[in-house]
Amino acid sequence: NAGVMQNPRHLVRRRGQEARLRCSPMKGHSHVYWYRQLPEEGLKFMVYLQKENIIDESGMPKERFSAEFPKEGPSILRIQQVVRGDSAAYFCASSRGGQGTYEQYFGPGTRLTVT
C-alpha cells in the first residue's frame, strides 16, 4: 500500500545545471500536484496535472520550470539552469479525481540544494 513516492529525496546541483524531480502518485490516484516550500515560508502551489495534461500551471514560474505527467511513468518537475533561489523542498501530492473536493496526500519531498 505504497503512498506517494518521490525521488530523489535530496538533490544537489550547481548553478546552471538541470534538476529533474520525480513523483509517482498513490495507487488509484490520477491527479498530481506539485508544491514548493521555501525556508520560512508555507507550501505554495505550483502545478496540477492529470495524465498527459497540464490542468493548471498558474503557480509555476514561466521560465526554466516545466512539468509533465506522461501516460506511462512518473510525473516529472524539471528545472533548467537552476539558480540559488530554487533551493527549496519540492513536494508532490496526489488525489482521486472527479467532482468534489478530495484530500491530497503528500510525498516525502525532494530537497533541492543549488550551490
Add this chain to the structure above:
Amino acid sequence: EDKVVQSPLSLVVHEGDTVTLNCSYEVTNFRSLLWYKQEKKAPTFLFMLTSSGIEKKSGRLSSILDKKELSSILNITATQTGDSAIYLCAVPSEGGSNYKLTFGKGTLLTVNP
C-alpha cells in the same frame, strides 16, 4: 487573493497538556478546510472539514469548523512528545478550483517530556 492565517506560530507545552491551534481563512468560494501534520518530511493528512462535516475526531485529535467566523480549531488532548510537529491548515483556492490548496505558515508545536 485567498488567505490562510494560523496562530500561534509556535507553541511549547509539556506532555499531558491540551493544546488548541487556530486557523482563519479568507476564500472566495469556500469548499473545505484541511489539516495536515508535518514532521521532518511529508505533510500527513489529518482531517478535511466541509459544510456538511464541520466536526471531526480521531483519537486525541479533533477539529471544528466555524463557517460564521471563517475559522477552524485543531485540539490535541493529553499531548505526547510524538505530537511535536508543524501543523498546517489549507483551503482550496480561488476561482472555484477544488485542488489548488492555499496553506498557512503553520504552527510549530513542541511537546516536552
